[in-house]
Amino acid sequence: MNYQEIAQIYKETLGLRWDPVAVRMMRPGEKVPPDTVEPPQPLRHCQSILVARRGNSLYLPPRSHACPDGAGILGLVEMSPKLRSGELYLLFKKLPTLEIAQKMISTRQEFAPGSYEATLVAPLAKAQFEPDVVVFTLYPEQAMWVCCAQTYQSGERQNFRTSGFNSTCADLVVQPMKTGEMNITFGCYGARASSEINDFELYLSIPTPLLEPIAQSLLKLGQKSIPEERRKIYLQPVMDKIGNRRSSPKTGESGQVRIYIDQQQCKGDGLCVAFCPSSVLQVAEKDGRQVAQAIKPELCSMCYTCVGQCPQKAIQIS
Numbered sequence: 001m002n003y004q005e006i007a008q009i010y011k012e013t014l015g016l017r018w019d020p021v022a023v024r025m026m027r028p029g030e031k032v033p034p035d036t037v038e039p040p041q042p043l044r045h046c047q048s049i050l051v052a053r054r055g056n057s058l059y060l061p062p063r064s065h066a067c068p069d070g071a072g073i074l075g076l077v078e079m080s081p082k083l084r085s086g087e088l089y090l091l092f093k094k095l096p097t098l099e100i101a102q103k104m105i106s107t108r109q110e111f112a113p114g115s116y117e118a119t120l121v122a123p124l125a126k127a128q129f130e131p132d133v134v135v136f137t138l139y140p141e142q143a144m145w146v147c148c149a150q151t152y153q154s155g156e157r158q159n160f161r162t163s164g165f166n167s168t169c170a171d172l173v174v175q176p177m178k179t180g181e182m183n184i185t186f187g188c189y190g191a192r193a194s195s196e197i198n199d200f201e202l203y204l205s206i207p208t209p210l211l212e213p214i215a216q217s218l219l220k221l222g223q224k225s226i227p228e229e230r231r232k233i234y235l236q237p238v239m240d241k242i243g244n245r246r247s248s249p250k251t252g253e254s255g256q257v258r259i260y261i262d263q264q265q266c267k268g269d270g271l272c273v274a275f276c277p278s279s280v281l282q283v284a285e286k287d288g289r290q291v292a293q294a295i296k297p298e299l300c301s302m303c304y305t306c307v308g309q310c311p312q313k314a315i316q317i318s
């Protein structure tokens, strides 16, 4: 599978608004790839990602990096003493003491100065270089499906390490390159104050070796789970004015569930039986036909799974 195909899978299954952005740290001695331009003015690393998600392929040597913090963290330049000491974080009133600022600095991931010569960013589908990581601009729901796709292969939960400081440099590039694991960030002061990232967007970065396996899992999830979730198939019918739970005046008992199955619509395929987590339903003969029946309605938790999974829309719960 090539990067164009992979990018297409992510775009289609997740419904991405923005192109995934390939990021490569240029090693010493590497040549600038074709169709990659140095921007006319310096950009912050976070800004360069947003320019790339609009379709541009960029080459950014140290002179084209506007954020000295980001350039230092990415190992392009030696970081200035004022940034290294943490005193600027106090001036901006982003952290309360020098001690806490130094702790934040010492716990973030960085590359050693001089490790790399430039950054390359480009839409994944157009990238003329081998990315180290691919950065996605996502809504939380899309990020959830990327997480599900990774768990789909491994069963494991994700370990994200993020802080709201140095988001697109430390958290999106250095951290995943060093650990080999995907990482998430909600942006940082600099990234949000200097770019068009929307308030409801976040970033997720995937190391290149994980890119195709996660895409394969997304294809599987896109067959059923993703469209069902987006159709909100378990949404209860009346949510605007729910009132109180009703109880019987005689017994004081409350919460009796009624399950209505339209026997004419029911095809007896047993899907509701298979999906019901509480074994409430059963397919059995009635009037010469195999149809679903509620044999233990008292066990029903009103999860609406049977309602959402019935292809005939034959079930109602009240």
Ligand code: SF4
Binding pocket: 261, 265, 266, 267, 268, 269, 270, 271, 272, 273, 283, 291, 292, 309, 310, 311, 312, 313, 314, 315
């Ligand atoms: S899923 Fe629907 S059609 Fe299938 S057995 Fe249940 S009620 Fe009948």
Ligand code: SF4
Binding pocket: 259, 275, 276, 277, 278, 279, 280, 281, 299, 300, 301, 302, 303, 304, 305, 306, 307, 317
């Ligand atoms: S609502 Fe949930 S618990 Fe109740 S019958 Fe349907 S699947 Fe089973």
